[in-house]
Amino acid sequence: YSNIVPKLDWMQTTxxxxxxxxxxxxxxxxxxxxxxxxxxxxxxxxxxxECFNDRTDAEAMAEIIRKPRELAQSNKRLQKRSALFKERxxxxxxxxxxxxxxxxxxxxxxxxxxxxxxxxxx
Numbered sequence: 001y002s003n004i005v006p007k008l009d010w011m012q013t014t015x016x017x018x019x020x021x022x023x024x025x026x027x028x029x030x031x032x033x034x035x036x037x038x039x040x041x042x043x044x045x046x047x048x049x050e051c052f053n054d055r056t057d058a059e060a061m062a063e064i065i066r067k068p069r070e071l072a073q074s075n076k077r078l079q080k081r082s083a084l085f086k087e088r089x090x091x092x093x094x095x096x097x098x099x100x101x102x103x104x105x106x107x108x109x110x111x112x113x114x115x116x117x118x119x120x121x122x
Contacts, residue, residue, distance in 0.1 A: 007033060008022060010042075048071075
């Protein structure tokens with residue numbers, strides 16, 4: 001319980017949510033309560049804000065909280081995936097919405113969008 005309160009406070013403050021909105025976000029993605037605040041949530045928001053740097057902060061934050069599952073990705077996983085996108089010249093913004101993809105599904109998606117398999121470099 002003591003780990004959950006700081007996460008809830010952080011989410012409410014960071015995304016300017018009222019209590020009803022906060023409950024809706026948590027109900028939509030319960031895993032947010034299980035992930036690390038310092039190693040997952042905070043760097044995740046920074047990562048996605050940078051990807052949406054063509055939008056205002058308010059617009060970026062509204063988009064980020066719209067898909068809370070994206071915030072549950074570990075920073076290590078995000079960095080690995082972003083490196084693959086950068087390597088193939090795919091804009092990082094296209095990584096948005098891919099949290100549900102397994103590595104195999106992401107490989108298939110990238111094949112369709114850049115014409116080569118991730119495995120071809122191994």
